[in-house]
Amino acid sequence: MIKPTVGRVVWFYKYVDGQGHKGPLAAHVCCVHSDTMVNLMVIDENGNPHANTSVILIQDDSPAPGHDYCTWMPYQKAVASGAQAPTLHA
Numbered sequence: 001m002i003k004p005t006v007g008r009v010v011w012f013y014k015y016v017d018g019q020g021h022k023g024p025l026a027a028h029v030c031c032v033h034s035d036t037m038v039n040l041m042v043i044d045e046n047g048n049p050h051a052n053t054s055v056i057l058i059q060d061d062s063p064a065p066g067h068d069y070c071t072w073m074p075y076q077k078a079v080a081s082g083a084q085a086p087t088l089h090a
Contacts, residue, residue, distance in 0.1 A: 001059050002072055002080045004032045010057065010070040012042045027070055035059065040070060
């Protein structure tokens with residue numbers, strides 16, 4: 001489990017009725033309620049910020065809920081597990 005802290009970046013998935021989850025969108029943690037609930041500043045596809053409060057943070061491959069949620073990026077999961085972080089090549 002990765003402990004959320006203010007300022008970290010996560011992926012946000014918006015739930016749209018009849019369409020399922022859309023995303024990921026970039027989001028910054030603004031407030032930590034617990035290891036599994038945070039407030040976010042979500043950046044939409046056009047670069048506009050939106051506040052989302054009390055968002056579930058999915059940890060350890062838990063299934064996606066039927067509403068909005070966020071999760072750690074694969075890079076963050078790899079680093080936290082002690083695996084070698086992927087490298088980017090130009």
